[in-house]
Amino acid sequence: MRSSQRATNLHPSATLAISATARRMRAEGIDVINFGSGEPDFDTPDHIKDVAIQAIRDGFTRYTATGGIDELKDAVALKLKRDNGLAYTRRQILVSCGGKHSLYNVFQALLDPGDEVIIPAPYWVSFPEMVKLSGGTPVFAHTAEERDFRIDRRLVEPLLTPRTKVLVLNTPCNPTGAALTRTELAGLAALARERDLWIVSDETYEALVYNGHQHLSIAALGEDAYARTLVVSSLSKAYAMTGWRIGYAAGAADVIQAMEGLQSQMTSNPTSIAQRAAAAALAGPQDSTRQMRLEFDCRRHAIVGRLKTMPGIRCLDPQGAFYVFPNVSGLYGRRTASGTRVASSSTFASFLLETARIAVVPGIEFGSDAHIRLSYACSMESIEQGMDRMAAAVAALQ
Numbered sequence: 074m075r076s077s078q079r080a081t082n083l084h085p086s087a088t089l090a091i092s093a094t095a096r097r098m099r100a101e102g103i104d105v106i107n108f109g110s111g112e113p114d115f116d117t118p119d120h121i122k123d124v125a126i127q128a129i130r131d132g133f134t135r136y137t138a139t140g141g142i143d144e145l146k147d148a149v150a151l152k153l154k155r156d157n158g159l160a161y162t163r164r165q166i167l168v169s170c171g172g173k174h175s176l177y178n179v180f181q182a183l184l185d186p187g188d189e190v191i192i193p194a195p196y197w198v199s200f201p202e203m204v205k206l207s208g209g210t211p212v213f214a215h216t217a218e219e220r221d222f223r224i225d226r227r228l229v230e231p232l233l234t235p236r237t238k239v240l241v242l243n244t245p246c247n248p249t250g251a252a253l254t255r256t257e258l259a260g261l262a263a264l265a266r267e268r269d270l271w272i273v274s275d276e277t278y279e280a281l282v283y284n285g286h287q288h289l290s291i292a293a294l295g296e297d298a299y300a301r302t303l304v305v306s307s308l309s310k311a312y313a314m315t316g317w318r319i320g321y322a323a324g325a326a327d328v329i330q331a332m333e334g335l336q337s338q339m340t341s342n343p344t345s346i347a348q349r350a351a352a353a354a355l356a357g358p359q360d361s362t363r364q365m366r367l368e369f370d371c372r373r374h375a376i377v378g379r380l381k382t383m384p385g386i387r388c389l390d391p392q393g394a395f396y397v398f399p400n401v402s403g404l405y406g407r408r409t410a411s412g413t414r415v416a417s418s419s420t421f422a423s424f425l426l427e428t429a430r431i432a433v434v435p436g437i438e439f440g441s442d443a444h445i446r447l448s449y450a451c452s453m454e455s456i457e458q459g460m461d462r463m464a465a466a467v468a469a470l471q
């Protein structure tokens with residue numbers, strides 16, 4: 074008796090696994106600082122929680138329409154108009170159980186076996202696995218650290234074949250923090266038009282941009298870009314609502330309807346109560362998101378500042394999201410006190426966990442073995458303490 078090839082070949086999420094390890098160590102009484110988790114440490118704002126509590130009291134606890142309640146679809150439409158200048162009808166919007174589920178639905182709806190999907194690398198861990206689960210083939214467009222991990226049409230064009238069907242964009246990017254400019258997006262939109270590609274634009278971190286960057290959705294660049302783009306986003310990061318599991322996709326009505334069909338056989342509707350709360354989050358006051366962004370920005374300065382002082386480590390200034398992606402390859406070849414050679418992002422991450430008691434994610438999981446990813450969605454105190462520990466551990470390498 075064996076499980077399927079599909080399940081066996083799947084690479085489970087490394088980021089979730091590292092957070093689970095950190096949680097387990099903490100439960101065992103070990104003082105671990107977790108830089109692994111892509112989850113804000115903030116609490117969901119009270120005005121959002123209140124709506125959910127009221128929904129329970131009102132008995133709003135039954136199945137809803139598979140693709141989301143009208144109230145939430147209207148709130149999504151309002152948000153996309155208000156923040157992105159994009160107009161969508163209810164039939165063009167699907168609400169799912171987190172942005173992850175939205176993306177899974179998108180790839181399932183778009184891909185046939187053998188279709189190729191361009192994924193900029195370093196990439197968020199789930200893109201390649203979701204593409205493979207849909208029968209597609211990931212093709213990586215490797216961005217260069219020297220060019221701030223930016224992606225433009227020159228990087229993508231040589232990778233296109235008659236089988237290329239989808240271009241994935243993730244701006245701001247997890248893990249690099251790179252946020253694309255209008256010029257870069259315009260070039261990519263033109264390429265998608267010339268080669269008739271779908272664009273999947275993951276804008277989960279759009280509310281968290283820094284250094285004066287203005288987020289722009291590629292779908293807002295004109296009629297053609299609008300028609301071929303599926304915009305995907307999530308309530309998780311911008312509203313500190315990771316556990317509520319609400320994400321959404323907007324785009325061509327026929328694809329959205331196909332996704333809804335898939336969802337009707339998988340999960341049915343996302344949680345009714347969470348949907349009411351999500352509508353309040355999107356349509357209500359945005360002050361708490363702005364406040365969280367300011368706090369993330371302070372933490373970003375603090376962590377980048379510290380990493381830059383560590384010999385052997387290079388660190389760019391991320392423009393968005395809440396991750397730093399330092400290059401640690403300058404430390405490879407050195408030895409730990411117990412004689413182990415640091416030779417890769419995985420050995421370095423294990424060394425940090427064992428010696429410094431800090432959890433980070435090896436860059437290899439995102440497609441670059443020269444880097445590690447640290448999330449600064451944790452308290453300033455954790456950042457200060459964690460950086461002290463990391464600096465001491467790195468200084469002790471021989």
Ligand code: PLP
Pocket residue numbers: 111170171172173174197243247275277306307308309315319320
């Ligand atoms: N897209 C990116 C780039 C992410 O980093 C994440 C979460 O880490 C998601 C989508 C999905 O988030 P969720 O499923 O919590 O909405």
